[in-house]
Amino acid sequence: xxxxxxxxxxxxxxxxxxxxxxxxxxxxxxxxxxxxxxxxxxxxxxxxxxxxxxxxxxxxxxxxxxxxxxxxxxxxxxxxxxxxxxxxxxxxxxxxxxxxxxxxxxxxxxxxxxxxxxxxxxxxxxxxxxxxxxxxxxxxxxxxxxxxxxxxxxxxxxxxxxxxxxxxxxxxxxxxxxxxxxxxxxxxxxxxxxxxxxxxxxxxxxxxxxxxxxxxxxxxxxxxxxxxxxxxxxxxxxxxxxxxxxxxxxxxxxxxxxxxxxxxxxxxxxxxxxxxxxxxxx
Amino acid sequence: xxxxxxxxxxxxxxxxxxxxxxxxxxxxxxxxxxxxxxxxxxxxxxxxxxxxxxxxxxxxxxxxxxxxxxxxxxxxxxxxxxxxxxxxxxxxxxxxxxxxxxxxxxxxxxxxxxxxxxxxxxxxxxxxxxxxxxxxxxxxxxxxxxxxxxxxxxxxxxxxxxxxxxxxxxxxxxxxxxxxxxxxxxxxxxxxxxxxxxxxxxxxxxxxxxxxxxxxxxxxxxxxxxxxxxxxxxxxxxxxxxxxxxxxxxxx
Numbered sequence: 002x003x004x005x006x007x008x009x010x011x012x013x014x015x016x017x018x019x020x021x022x023x024x025x026x027x028x029x030x031x032x033x034x035x036x037x038x039x040x041x042x043x044x045x046x047x048x049x050x051x052x053x054x055x056x057x058x059x060x061x062x063x064x065x066x067x068x069x070x071x072x073x074x075x076x077x078x079x080x081x082x083x084x085x086x087x088x089x090x091x092x093x094x095x096x097x098x099x100x101x102x103x104x105x106x107x108x109x110x111x112x113x114x115x116x117x118x119x120x121x122x123x124x125x126x127x128x129x130x131x132x133x134x135x136x137x138x139x140x141x142x143x144x145x146x147x148x149x150x151x152x153x154x155x156x157x158x159x160x161x162x163x164x165x166x167x168x169x170x171x172x173x174x175x176x177x178x179x180x181x182x183x184x185x186x187x188x189x190x191x192x193x194x195x196x197x198x199x200x201x202x203x204x205x206x207x208x209x210x211x212x213x214x215x216x217x218x219x220x221x222x223x224x225x226x227x228x229x230x231x232x233x234x235x236x237x238x239x240x241x242x243x244x245x246x247x248x249x250x251x252x253x254x255x256x257x258x259x260x261x262x263x264x265x266x267x268x269x270x271x272x273x274x275x276x277x278x279x280x281x282x283x
Numbered sequence: 284x285x286x287x288x289x290x291x292x293x294x295x296x297x298x299x300x301x302x303x304x305x306x307x308x309x310x311x312x313x314x315x316x317x318x319x320x321x322x323x324x325x326x327x328x329x330x331x332x333x334x335x336x337x338x339x340x341x342x343x344x345x346x347x348x349x350x351x352x353x354x355x356x357x358x359x360x361x362x363x364x365x366x367x368x369x370x371x372x373x374x375x376x377x378x379x380x381x382x383x384x385x386x387x388x389x390x391x392x393x394x395x396x397x398x399x400x401x402x403x404x405x406x407x408x409x410x411x412x413x414x415x416x417x418x419x420x421x422x423x424x425x426x427x428x429x430x431x432x433x434x435x436x437x438x439x440x441x442x443x444x445x446x447x448x449x450x451x452x453x454x455x456x457x458x459x460x461x462x463x464x465x466x467x468x469x470x471x472x473x474x475x476x477x478x479x480x481x482x483x484x485x486x487x488x489x490x491x492x493x494x495x496x497x498x499x500x501x502x503x504x505x506x507x508x509x510x511x512x513x514x515x516x517x518x519x520x521x522x523x524x525x526x527x528x529x530x531x532x533x534x535x
Binding site for chain 1: 289291292294295296299302303306307370371372373374375376377529530532533
């Protein structure tokens with residue numbers, strides 16, 4: 002864990018608050034040079050991030066909505082260019098930011114799996130070899146030749162996830178894709194992600210599920226208003242995050258929630274009993 | 284090169300594009316043949332009076348129609364291709380030219396199919412066909428270069444300049460009359476004919492007609508001209524595309 006596979010130096014990303022309508026040819030050189038004129042009001046989505054992520058590490062990113070978590074992932078993946086600063090990547094990287102992109106409702110599952118697989122970088126030959134595994138993993142054998150537009154959203158995501166986990170990059174960038182599908186599939190997909198984390202691959206993951214972060218991450222970062230709000234042991238970082246968000250947090254959070262739910266259910270049962278009595282009287 | 288590296292993906296996307304286009308119509312790919320044929324009928328009877336200006340007016344019209352159809356469908360579908368694939372491009376790192384090339388290739392496949400079926404078919408009715416016609420793939424390739432270059436320029440501007448979606452169809456309309464589709468080149472006054480012939484699509488039409496109707500090989504001057512134009516426009520298109528591509532995700 003000494004070799005940094007992702008090196009981020011003083012990374013900044015700004016977005017203009019209101020985008021000008023279309024563009025004018027006078028602006029074109031500025032667009033090309035990636036300059037925002039100074040008069041434009043901007044939001045500093047990321048404002049000077051310095052970060053090293055090491056080989057074999059599973060790194061979690063948390064933070065409130067709109068603090069630039071996804072933007073950071075996109076910058077790491079090279080989907081968007083930074084406004085200043087640099088991101089240096091060593092090794093191959095595949096981002097999984099959303100699961101059913103590249104799917105077309107007008108095609109059947111078979112064609113979509115092939116198309117998505119090739120978008121992720123597989124050749125036709127590799128897909129021929131992988132196809133049976135993918136369908137078996139998704140558990141959608143029956144629906145192979147059904148058009149995707151007739152799939153439920155859960156089924157779509159399952160199909161996407163099953164295809165996506167076949168990839169084998171050095172660095173995997175994930176955005177909230179863990180909680181996919183029904184109970185049994187969720188467990189399968191969790192296991193897959195854990196396998197990735199336990200191998201020598203580098204995993205960067207954004208999640209709102211604190212349980213996920215504590216379970217699988219070696220290190221975590223809390224992003225607040227485009228700056229690093231805390232970095233280090235997942236438990237400590239989550240605690241810092243919760244303090245900022247004014248939310249209570251304890252390791253026994255799950256336990257407490259379950260008790261509350263139990264109480265609620267008990268109350269409900271009592272209520273419905275009363276109702277039934279009502280109807281009998283009538 | 285990006286298109287070698289992603290060849291499997293390009294092939295798959297092209298086939299899927301054709302599948303999506305035709306699978307929900309009863310006649311499927313037959314429409315690709317039927318619609319130019321119907322247009323041919325319409326134009327043939329509207330311009331019935333000038334049919335004697337060309338030896339084989341029906342075939343003459345057909346070549347013009349097919350050529351223009353390819354140009355129109357390839358450029359129009361490429362225009363908005365970045366926007367169509369917006370969600371994909373904001374989640375995956377791919378050279379976005381792939382999508383432009385895919386649209387061009389699927390249009391080329393339709394065009395080729397139309398060409399190899401309709402030209403002999405009309406020849407059956409109207410008379411002989413020149414053996415030189417088998418050289419058509421050569422011109423197809425030159426034509427694809429021109430179309431791909433123009434598509435790249437359109438596709439790279441569109442995310443920044445949406446008005447293009449309204450402007451381009453008008454230019455296409457204008458182009459229909461600026462190319463020798465429904466009239467012979469001799470109708471253009473001598474004084475401006477030199478400029479008129481600079482249009483590479485006009486040159487392409489004349490070359491197809493040389494092959495099919497006149498049994499003449501296209502002159503090396505026009506071949507070179509179209510080739511150089513095609514390469515030139517592809518280089519310009521590629522340059523612009525690469526310059527404008529990094530911000531696509533943010534502006535679409």
